[in-house]
Amino acid sequence: MPEKFEFYKGKDCNGIVMPINPYEGDLSCCGSEMELLEEKTADFKNEKHVPIIEKVDGGIKVTVGSTLHPMAEEHHIEWIAIADGDCFMLKYLKPGDEPSAIFPVENPEVKAFEHCNVHGLWTNKK
Known part of the structure; x- marks a missing residue:
C-alpha cells in the first residue's frame, strides 16, 4: 500500500487525479500545473x-x-x-x-x- 495517497487538482478545471504508482515530477491539466490537495x-x-x-x-x-x-x-x-x-x-x-x-x-x-x-x-x- 502506498504510505500516503495524494490527490492533485487542476487550477483551471475541476479535474482531480491520484497517481497509482510512486510519482515524482509535475502533473499538469488544461495547460497548468496541478496543485496537491491538502x-x-x-x-x-x-x-x-x-x-x-x-x-x-x-x-x-x-x-x-x-x-x-x-x-x-x-x-x-x-x-x-x-x-x-x-x-x-x-x-x-x-x-x-x-x-x-x-x-x-x-x-x-x-x-x-x-x-x-x-x-x-x-x-x-x-
Missing part, C-alpha cells in the same frame, strides 16, 4: 466535513459529518473513498444523494477520504 482533518465546528467511519453489516459505512453535509448543486460531496491495506475504493456522489457510502470491507481500521466541491479534501482514520 488533507484536512477537522473543521472549525468538526461537524460537516470530517468523514465518520463505522462498522455496519456488510462492511464499513462512511458518513460525511456528524451533522450531514449539504448535498445541493452549489455545495456537495463529490466522492467518498477508503484505503484498506492494499485496497482503495471510491464512490461518486451527486447533488441530492445522501453523503454516505458503504464499502464491503471487514477491516474497521481504514482511512476515509471525501471531497467537497467547495471546501476540498477531508480525511479521517479509524
